[in-house]
Structures are given as structure tokens and as C-alpha cells.
Amino acid sequence: xxxxxxxxxxxxxxxxxxxxxxxxxxxxxxxxxxxxxxxxxxxxxxxxxxxxxxxxxxxxxxxxxxxx
Numbered sequence: 001x002x003x004x005x006x007x008x009x010x011x012x013x014x015x016x017x018x019x020x021x022x023x024x025x026x027x028x029x030x031x032x033x034x035x036x037x038x039x040x041x042x043x044x045x046x047x048x049x050x051x052x053x054x055x056x057x058x059x060x061x062x063x064x065x066x067x068x
Contacts, residue, residue, distance in 0.1 A: 009046070013053030025054045 016024040028051040035044040 005046075005049070009049035010053045012050040013057055016050065016054055017057050022058075025051060025058065028054055 013024075013028075016028055020027050028047055032044050032047045032051065035047060
């Protein structure tokens with residue numbers, strides 16, 4: 001079951017992929033680094049969730065993999 005913050009992270013990931021295309025993950029990881037450097041643990045954690053969703057959105061699918 002998806003929770004509200006999971007849905008928001010997925011929406012954020014989708015927006016990043018639509019805007020930055022193949023560079024979306026790199027941009028998200030840079031954001032995580034910036035927030036960690038600034039001591040913003042919650043922000044960095046949020047961006048880590050977004051990065052995880054970006055990875056899922058852009059990964060190669062097997063031809064026989066069912067859609068969720």
C-alpha cells in the first residue's frame with residue numbers, strides 16, 4: 001500500500017524525469033549531497049526517496065515483466 005509521502009515522492013520523481021530526462025538521477029543525487037552538506041537530514045531523506053523512484057522509473061524492463 002502506498003502512503004501519501006510515497007505518492008508525493010513518485011510524483012516528484014516523475015516530474016524530474018520529465019524535466020531532466022536522462023539527467024534526472026544525477027540532479028537528484030546532487031540535491032541530496034547539497035542538503036546533507038547543509039545538515040538538512042529530512043530534506044536529504046526526502047530526495048533519497050525521490051531518487052529511488054527515479055531509478056525505478058528509468059530502469060530497463062524485462063520483456064516478460066508484468067506491469068504493476
